[in-house]
């Protein structure tokens with residue numbers, strides 16, 4: 385697939401077909417949207433709570449492979465039906481939209497099933513586990529005429545949008561040459577499974593958790609902290625850099641890296657993980673600028689941010705605020721704080737688009753391109769070589 389031009393790939397309806405019958409209803413502007421959750425872990429319950437706060441949805445259904453998580457989600461959404469298999473939930477006519485917050489290795493399969501079943505979809509980032517999955521989800525969304533928002537909430541964040549309008553659309557930073565990003569010490573990658581999970585709970589379907597990936601016996605750590613294993617996700621690069629490279633793509637109005645190099649390893653946490661605990665990625669873009677990502681889980685360093693550097697100044701942006709530093713030495717920065725958590729704006733934008741049928745801020749194609757840029761970093765890391773990439777044809781070029 386990697387070496388097949390995107391224009392020649394056979395992405396027909398059959399290529400993305402599921403067995404679920406397609407059903408969707410046209411929603412009125414003030415009508416409540418029937419909502420289903422697939423993947424009721426930390427993020428799933430959190431974002432479901434954000435949807436609930438909008439007062440624009442009814443949670444009708446929740447799904448997880450682990451009954452304890454279904455119970456927790458039903459406590460949060462009394463009356464919701466519980467499912468262990470996502471396709472059973474998708475067969476229900478009581479579901480208009482789904483939130484997919486499973487681990488990454490299930491995103492593509494569940495999203496394509498949901499789109500084929502006629503549901504609008506909010507799917508958590510990273511959109512995909514592998515670079516070649518992106519075009520399939522985009523195609524499923526377009527063929528089925530469905531709204532598909534990817535959980536890269538910065539796209540709807542007020543201070544991100546303001547920074548874009550005031551500093552990038554106006555060219556105030558001059559010629560931009562470097563976008564520097566970093567995310568150190570992210571605790572989600574260091575979670576330890578509780579001792580109670582040493583033996584697999586009888587109400588947890590391990591085979592269904594593994595789903596499309598190769599069978600292995602119960603491993604509580606892989607269930608609890610899938611992020612540390614490259615079979616389930618892309619480590620810090622697709623978990624964290626996907627957010628930041630998406631911010632860079634948004635500000636620069638470009639999403640087309642032409643080369644990637646990366647280096648790192650499991651240098652400190654020799655606990656069986658396969659995802660590097662320390663990683664550096666460097667992408668090159670055709671309009672003469674580079675983007676870098678640096679992340680380590682080394683104890684003692686934390687913090688996350690993006691800094692975009694131009695000849696007239698630099699813009700530093702985090703989830704909390706942005707600061708503009710002009711090129712004049714000693715000039716005080718201009719600071720704008722974020723008014724609120726970005727997820728609420730992203731969820732509202734999704735629900736608006738479910739009614740208007742316009743493309744959402746974090747549309748599936750945008751999600752695919754930012755996931756793809758991150759995957760290039762991981763492929764360069766695994767293959768230990770500089771990759772050359774054709775972003776128009778979406779092909780890794782031969783050496």
Ligand SMILES: NC(=O)c1ccc[n+]([C@@H]2O[C@H](COP(=O)([O-])OP(=O)(O)OC[C@H]3O[C@@H](n4cnc5c(N)ncnc54)[C@H](O)[C@@H]3O)[C@@H](O)[C@H]2O)c1
Nearest residue numbers: 423424425426427428448449453485486488508509535593
């Ligand atoms: N946008 C953000 O800022 C943000 C923040 C955190 C997590 N996330 C994303 O959300 C996703 C979930 O992360 P998390 O921290 O909630 O993980 P988690 O382990 O807490 O939850 C995942 C849940 O999915 C369930 N699950 C696994 N396979 C399933 C299947 N086939 N059907 C139904 N349920 C299934 C698991 O049992 C578990 O309850 C990840 O892709 C992560 O990258 C995004």
